[in-house]
Amino acid sequence: MIYTAIDTFYLTEEQLKNSPSRKDGIDEATETTLRIYGCDLIQESGILLRLPQAVMATGQVLFHRFYCKKSFARFNVKRVAASCVWLASKLEESPRKARQVILVFHRMECRRENLPIEHLDPFSKKYAELKLDLNRTERHLLKEMGFICHVEHPHKFISNYLATLETPPELTQEAWNLANDSLRTTLCVRFKSEVVACGVVYAAARRFQVPLPENPPWWKAFDADKSGIDEVCRVLAHLYSLPKAQYIPVCKDGDSLTSSNKSWDSQTNSAPREGSMSCPPANNDTSTPKAVPTESGGSKGTLIKLAIDKLKESKKSDDDSKSMPGEGEAREDRAPKSKAENRPEPSGEKSKERDRGTKSRERDRGRDSDREREREESDRDRDKVKDRSHRSKDKGKESGHSEKSRHHSSRDRDYYSSSYSSREKDRHRHHSYA
Secondary structure, three states: OOOOOOOOOOOOHHHHHOOHHHHOOOOHHHHHHHHHHHHHHHHHHHHHOOOOHHHHHHHHHHHHHHHHHOOOOOOOHHHHHHHHHHHHHHHOOOOOOHHHHHHHHHHHHHHHOOOOOOOOOOOOHHHHHHHHHHHHHHHHHHHHOOOOOOOOOOHHHHHHHHHHHOOOOHHHHHHHHHHHHHOOOHHHHOOOHHHHHHHHHHHHHHHHOOOOOEOOEHHHHHOOOHHHHHHHHHHHHHHHHOOOOOOOOOOOOOOOOOHHHHHHHHHHHOOOOOOOOOOOOOOOOOOOOOOOOOHHHHHHHHHHHHHHHHHHHHHHOOOHHHHHHHHHHHHHHHHHHHHHHHOOOOOHHHHHHHHHHHHHHHHHHHHHHHHHHHHHHHHHHHHHHHHHHHHHHHHHHHHHHHHHHHHHHHHHHHHHHHHHHHHHHHHHHHHHHO
16 A cells, blocks of 8 residues: 655644745744735635635645745745646646736746736746746755645635524635735644634624634534633734735845846856957057057957958968959958057057957858859869860761761762763664674
């Protein structure tokens, strides 16, 4: 037999007080606020994604379980909440695409933080980083839970308990609302769903002043105890006494959903441009006749020399007719080079712009030379094909003339032979008569 622990993720109050967040220096009030804030994000995003209440309830339970093993200082609340919604939608067979979850949480963050609402392009680097982070956080969730994500909610017990107790119908909606609010607290990781259901039924009956049977006690029929019911009511009363939860930045990785993307974009923008690492500094450049004060000036001289050498090598392989303008271009390139080297650079930005211009000019010249080569080769191939076709035509004509001449010669031979034979016959006849 194989036994699996499906619904055994329950902690005591002492274990919750020694949570990883407390070890990282986060007090109880801050942890409670962040838990409520994360559950609010899950609930609101579920409404915007048009998910059933079971998905939102499962996501909040997964959220509380994860932060019982991990600290708020190491994992951002917003990213974990987004991953919980995405994972819960798949567990409850109402899946949503990662793009939909990312767009909803991005818009919620912009509205909550009073930021300008910008369109998130699904083909941008920012979106790619958010999607990668969503997948990574989901793997963390599954790893910490050992891939045991079974969740049992108190909602399915409420209707049965109220029907058994024969309570008025308005008590059902109130108990359902209290069960939804209990998901913002740690009751789901401290008590079983039957105890939480009895607690919310008792709190709803007290609010509407509906008497419940106490002799014998009604909670014993539902496998609950009075201490658990009292603790559920106390936690719910404390929840309603708290103000609206606001985000508190305690995470070391970043305070917003897109903080990692901003740093990542800044790193890509601050990366050196192509060719800047390979260019030597101006002080070490001994090939130029005059020292240039900036690094870009020295690199400019070396780049121009390399371009001139490449042009020379390309022009040598061309025909003599094409080599003459190439030498003229090389001379024209040397003249601005000497002028540019003798001219002092006013600033680093102008030198960079000149470097870009020279690089683009050199690329264009290289492309032009390649195109000229291709044209010459194609012209040569065409000429060869034409010569071959003319030669084949001439050979055909010569063969035709030779055949005609042979035919005429054979015909002449037959004619002359026939005439010669007739003459001989006449001669013999003449001699015979004589």
